[in-house]
Amino acid sequence: MRTYFDCIPCFVRQVLDSVRLTTDDEDIQEQVMRQALCLACKMDLRQSPPAMAQKIHRIIRELTGEQDPYLQIKNRFNKLALEMYPELKEQVEASADPLETAVRLAIAGNIIDFGVDCVLEESRVEKIITESLTAALDMNALEEFKSATAQSKNILYLGDNAGEIVFDRLLIEQLPCEDITFVVKSGPVINDATMEDAEIVGLTDIVTVIDNGSDAPGTILESCSKEFRRRFSEVDLVIAKGQGNYETLSDTDKDAFFILRAKCPVIARHLGCEVGSMVLVKNEIEVCNEEN
Amino acid sequence: MRTYFDCIPCFVRQVLDSVRLTTDDEDIQEQVMRQALCLACKMDLRQSPPAMAQKIHRIIRELTGEQDPYLQIKNRFNKLALEMYPELKEQVEASADPLETAVRLAIAGNIIDFGVDCVLEESRVEKIITESLTAALDMNALEEFKSATAQSKNILYLGDNAGEIVFDRLLIEQLPCEDITFVVKSGPVINDATMEDAEIVGLTDIVTVIDNGSDAPGTILESCSKEFRRRFSEVDLVIAKGQGNYETLSDTDKDAFFILRAKCPVIARHLGCEVGSMVLVKNEIEVCNEEN
Numbered sequence: 181m182r183t184y185f186d187c188i189p190c191f192v193r194q195v196l197d198s199v200r201l202t203t204d205d206e207d208i209q210e211q212v213m214r215q216a217l218c219l220a221c222k223m224d225l226r227q228s229p230p231a232m233a234q235k236i237h238r239i240i241r242e243l244t245g246e247q248d249p250y251l252q253i254k255n256r257f258n259k260l261a262l263e264m265y266p267e268l269k270e271q272v273e274a275s276a277d278p279l280e281t282a283v284r285l286a287i288a289g290n291i292i293d294f295g296v297d298c299v300l301e302e303s304r305v306e307k308i309i310t311e312s313l314t315a316a317l318d319m320n321a322l323e324e325f326k327s328a329t330a331q332s333k334n335i336l337y338l339g340d341n342a343g344e345i346v347f348d349r350l351l352i353e354q355l356p357c358e359d360i361t362f363v364v365k366s367g368p369v370i371n372d373a374t375m376e377d378a379e380i381v382g383l384t385d386i387v388t389v390i391d392n393g394s395d396a397p398g399t400i401l402e403s404c405s406k407e408f409r410r411r412f413s414e415v416d417l418v419i420a421k422g423q424g425n426y427e428t429l430s431d432t433d434k435d436a437f438f439i440l441r442a443k444c445p446v447i448a449r450h451l452g453c454e455v456g457s458m459v460l461v462k463n464e465i466e467v468c469n470e471e472n
Numbered sequence: 473m474r475t476y477f478d479c480i481p482c483f484v485r486q487v488l489d490s491v492r493l494t495t496d497d498e499d500i501q502e503q504v505m506r507q508a509l510c511l512a513c514k515m516d517l518r519q520s521p522p523a524m525a526q527k528i529h530r531i532i533r534e535l536t537g538e539q540d541p542y543l544q545i546k547n548r549f550n551k552l553a554l555e556m557y558p559e560l561k562e563q564v565e566a567s568a569d570p571l572e573t574a575v576r577l578a579i580a581g582n583i584i585d586f587g588v589d590c591v592l593e594e595s596r597v598e599k600i601i602t603e604s605l606t607a608a609l610d611m612n613a614l615e616e617f618k619s620a621t622a623q624s625k626n627i628l629y630l631g632d633n634a635g636e637i638v639f640d641r642l643l644i645e646q647l648p649c650e651d652i653t654f655v656v657k658s659g660p661v662i663n664d665a666t667m668e669d670a671e672i673v674g675l676t677d678i679v680t681v682i683d684n685g686s687d688a689p690g691t692i693l694e695s696c697s698k699e700f701r702r703r704f705s706e707v708d709l710v711i712a713k714g715q716g717n718y719e720t721l722s723d724t725d726k727d728a729f730f731i732l733r734a735k736c737p738v739i740a741r742h743l744g745c746e747v748g749s750m751v752l753v754k755n756e757i758e759v760c761n762e763e764n
Contacts, residue, residue, distance in 0.1 A: 185488055185505060193481035213477060214513045221509035
């Protein structure tokens, strides 16, 4: 997905939220804002929004000297989600369709996204979880998802945010595939999950976890390691979690499912849904028509 | 008032709203966005927000070739307000305190501000008018305002937006001062009122109307004509209407009252009120303490 004009004011707001979270020093805040605006005025709109976000968050880390500004937030939401985990796990297993319930919860967990909203209260997470159990979900896509995950020899599950990955764990535990690899970012960017988060929430105990070699808040293949790209190209099925992975992989020709909560108007428009919708969608692979 | 960091994402959003209103040509939209971002990255934050807006709207007019992008909007709201005028005039005159009612309506009219909100429905204007009649208003400031307008030999009333100036007319008709000069912008910028609007709504029939020599959406004295600056310095009392005039004149040492609706968080914080508040406030003139 390319970057739309509407993404630009949102970038600028994100930079401000993020730099304020990182430092109280107004001189540094101003330097970051100016550099981000300077970047924005030259940005390549054909690239996906996370390409710009990757550059901006590098600037923030560089100018503030703070390598992991969202560390406390990541820990807070890992802890919150882990506290919820036992009850949610019971809820999944007691439900009429555990895989469906787990998909719903994985979507709910995508609310923990500090790129979109720099203020997220625990009570909002709880509210979204409750709503997710009955909110509209594309049941045809769910059937396709069940079938694809059962038929795939191996799956690459691209994680999104810390805290949220506990909800991914609930889904992974229900997937009918033995060979699942979970993917985290190789370095801190916003509240995206890294290897440390995967360890904290116990994902490393149940599946193979690898990092993608990149610090982009999404999966920009050119920014990822050669090793990751090889696994991505060889795997049977990709499950891509969250907005950043949708934005960066919506044009991929891999068999992929996107699982997310549509949290901004640009994504919602691109997906043809309302802001706040629960999204489980199969990648539309364009079939070349030989006559054209 | 200086430009705050929070103004920057808002500028960028304003540019996008404004250029979309002006042209459907995405190439021009992109050029405008890039030039505005480039300007923003070098902006002098000590200047007031309208200084930046003035530059941005010049770029929009230059790159689109459209000299008055908000002309239709201005005409639409002049017409709407003129249709409301007879009933509102009756309401003012039948009220227990006509001057207070007129102040309330003048504040309500400040909702017609396309710098803040590019989508404004007629029904919202009606709702705000109704609310304004009973909403909280600083009654001490009102008493001071009554007294100051009665004691001033002459008043300079700095207008804000088209449509809104009909509400200013209601207030001017109640002011106990014979010598009132109403001020409009010398050229189109956003939906700010120009001489044409003053003529359309009949302000030119009841008071002297002058332009300030500037196309800034506020009153940046250095950007105004020498003639306007002379009148500004000589006048007994200034009534400055709307956010733009507050942002540009909040530090003036003239006797002045600001009349506006606080429509953005930055202004509200600066004024120490909530967003949506009705504001009638006397300029706080700093008295130099000779001992310091």
